Amino acid sequence: MTALQRISKEMQDLADEPLGQFSVGPVGNDLFHCQATIMGPRGSPYEGGLFDLSIDFPESYPFEPPEIKFKTQVYHMNVGPYGDICLDILGKNWSPALSLSKVLLVICVLMTDPNPDDPLRFNLRDEYRKDVSTYERNARMWTQKHAM
Template sequence: MALKRINKELNDLSKVSREVNGLSKVSRELNDLSKDPPTNCSAGPVGDDLFHWQATIMGPEDSPYSGGVFFLNIHFPSDYPFKPPKVNFTTKIYHPNINGQGAICLDILKDQWSPALTISKVLLSISSLLTDPNPDDPLVPEIAHIYKTDRARYDQTAREWSQKYAQ
């Protein structure tokens, strides 16, 4: 029984240690972000919760999202940076890799995550996804099909949604 209790306490300490490390990494990233924000992006905590941030991405000039202001939620898991943050758009957007609930299909937010990545790099990757969608790995196949077969229609619809929802 004593050994079982000791193992539980060690597991609890290990969990606390991971959470402290995650909090430390999030704090460093916030500091780095405030000193050197990524182009057309900003992010910071919601209230006092360092594990919940709101981010803003300005629509890239060379995309149909130009002029739009897109908001995202970022939730850091307690074992960050060993697990990726959960990132989703709160602004509606017409995009083959972003669904109606704001979920984002981006490899670095899933199986290609690395603890060496930062929120700055994640935001830049999402901004890049706005300029260069990946229709071959879509979250919304219908939009990917339009992107591949009628680019002018895709661009027009993306512009209209940006004007309607991201102004």
């Protein structure tokens, strides 16, 4: 199966059985360049926000992971200032058995449960470890400002 066939199948699977937490589709007619919108998970400081992500598939997909970045600014220790996401399955722990829907679900979980052991923003990690309520209050304020 070629990369294009695999991406097309994953898009069709998402259209047939939408998961409700996010939507995803190609930019124009180019399946190698997609966009997704994640609804801020309930019970998280991101609840009520809509977060846009860019998704770029390599020609070697699914043998290499897609590049996924937040386009919406997000106050999160595992998301860099330019939208990079620190997530092991988007790098060294990628497997061709993973699909875009699984990766987006993991990103939703990361929004609810940040990983202080693998931050991109150490200052936010330190704030989280020192005072979770301050971290969550700041995340809610950023969500209101940038994602609503």
